[in-house]
Amino acid sequence: MTLNEYRPTDFSLAPVRNPLDEVRWWRYLGGRAYVNPLHDLLYAMSRNPSSAEKHRDLGRRQMIFGELSLSVIEITGEGSSYRYENLGQLKCDYTCFYDPSNPMVGSAYFLRVSFVSWNQGHTIDLAVHRGQCKRLFQDLYAQRVRFQEYYMGSRSFLLDTEIPYKRIQELKAEYGIDW
Secondary structure: EEEEEEEOOOOOOOOOOOOOHHHOHHHHHHOOOOOOOOOHHOOOOOHHOHHHHHHOOOOEEEEOOOOEEEEEEOOOEEEEEEEHHHOOEEEEEEEEEEEEEEEEEEEEEEEEEEEEEEOOOEEEEEEHHHHHHHHHHHHHOEEEEEEEEOOEEEOOOOEOOOOOOOHHHHHHHHHHHOO
């Protein structure tokens, strides 16, 4: 499964700003006083380019979860592969952000994957959907990869945080996980 990096200042999906959209045409055509379309246009064009235009061409790292290893592809195209058995402290901490138009449905999950390999720590933030996140965890558990799943710092199992003690003991025995 391949997942793309998320950066909080990533505006690559934002539309490019058009200075003509910032001119108050309807007010001018309606005869409103103190509206000058030429002034509006010059002001809009004099402003600095938007963040979307500045950051549009920046690439993102990718993380590929394979059967035996975890690979990180850098922006330059160079990749590093880390075998699961050689990883120390593989931790997946996710956060759900809700869609303002529909607060009952989670729209995006931001997954922070951190691990240690050869005494060097690595952290990458990923933008995923609920289904991708759950499928990733199911695959990792099925492959018996040793990792810890967290929801905003609290332990979880397959996106469930309300797990009774008895069920935790069953999961530890079934998957060989540390809680």
